[in-house]
Amino acid sequence: MRVAVIGLGSMGMGAALSLVKAPGMQVAGCDPRESARAEFAAAGGTPAASAAEIPAGTEGVLVLVVNAQQAEAALFGPQGAAPRLAQGAVIVNSCTLAPEDARRLAAAAEARGFLYVDAPVSGGAVGARAGTMTVMASGSPAALAKAQPLLDAVAKKVWVLGEEPGLGSTMKVVHQLLAGVHIAVAAEAMALGIKSGLDPRAVFDIVTTAAGNSWMFENRMPHVLEADETPRSAVDIFVKDLGLVGDLARAVAFPAPLAAQAHQLFVSARAQGHGGKDDAFVIRAYQALTGIRLPKEG
Template sequence: MPLSPKTVSIIGIGNMGGAMAANLLSRGWAVQVCDIDPAKVGDLQEKGALALAVPAQAAINSVAFVVCVVDAAQTDAVLFGPDGLACMLQPGHTVMLCPTISPQDVEAVAGRLAALGVHTVDAPMSGGPARARDGSMSLMVACAPAVYEQQAGLLQALSGKVFRISDQPGDGARTKLVNNLLAGINLVGAAEVLALAARLGLDPGRTLDVIEQSSGQSWIGSDRMRRAIAGDYAPRAHVTLLEKDTRLAVEAARAAGFEGPLGARASQVFADAHQAGLAALDDAAIFKYLQDR
């Protein structure tokens, strides 16, 4: 696959990264991918992506290098590890950070990259794989104005909902943690009331029909609880992801001197579900955890 001015490298092609890569390929971008799972790489090769064995093989003339791994440790490894991107990045290159990690970790990464003359786009995402695939997911972007303009084409290709948060990397992460804490609270609340409905002898599906047209509606509640009612716990977003995200959000809140009534409790529910053996399931399994109590 010849490199072009629209070449982008994506490191980490799980549910979200893989969907982003498929979206870009469908829009005519040249996409290079790297992941520890050969099957995921093979699937995207069939769609036209170029496979990289290690992040350091990413093309020097990529428009941007998108990091779409799970956590801060993986982010550090793919950037600064033995086969990481940092060994080939040149001044003027741009790294886009999409994982949900702490604002402090984003700021630390941005500082290390800035020392190399490399720009950072703090761009956590939200909406799930289906929305990432069709380009309708949300991106919460924090970066310097000139970098934002430079990467506008890529950002618009990835997302029809690009929110310009600020000029300071780290603020995207803060926004994502606020959002995901509410997502976690809403999911635990939806799972709790439907588990209660079942205990009261109500039909959970019919109850959810009512909720979806009434004041209790939430997107994540509907999305996850429809799957839960059907007994479908195949992982789209593992329990461990919202466990991590809500924990980071609560830590950020405490660091800011804020203690709310719901966030820490919701976060503990995800941790408890993990300990109950549900870590590898979709986070819809919070319903199963509460129903079985």
């Protein structure tokens, strides 16, 4: 199957490399960054600087860019992939976006004769590289069948939520409420421990062996302990994603106070200049309020 991955970031690169390893796949990878293209080419993939450069006749495209605007441009803009896709090709859009944007992009795809799967993912960069992501999918039976070989290569579990585009994106927004709040409260707990005089490594070791642990605490707080701000997922991502949570909650008249508070913490970290750093460094918002020193800081 001739496929392409648009967006070779932390998730997209992993998914693209998983596809390269899958039997029967001819894989192109699209990213404007030369370093990302070089890494992908070294792994045996075909690099492309823009979506307009993917091979003609591509049968499936996996989109893993930041937001709906980037996805729309990558698919249907002047330098988009649409003219390079085979008739009846399947678009698997795995961006985190608003449900109404998923429905709009699905309609645009179908109007051009393409199949569309609304398929946000979770699992992080490690899960993407291992081919063990979780996919929250919705789409027609025909679209899901066409996408199956691609999904099999990148996912451990595919949840099918129905035929209507937008259901997958709705589920991802609900999921991101938990993910964002868990990261924010992990940072809050670590910051409180530091402010109270506890050794941060002891805080981590104890929490991860006790009932208060969470996947996000265990995954993100080592970044703080090692002073590693390299963005696997950036603060800016949760400014966006928790914003989507608020939008969905307002649309259905649902109060979401925990999501709103977590959102403001990420906005605060971004306002302090940390938007491009690893999302664990939402802890900088607490540092600004309390004056704590983080591990490995002088």
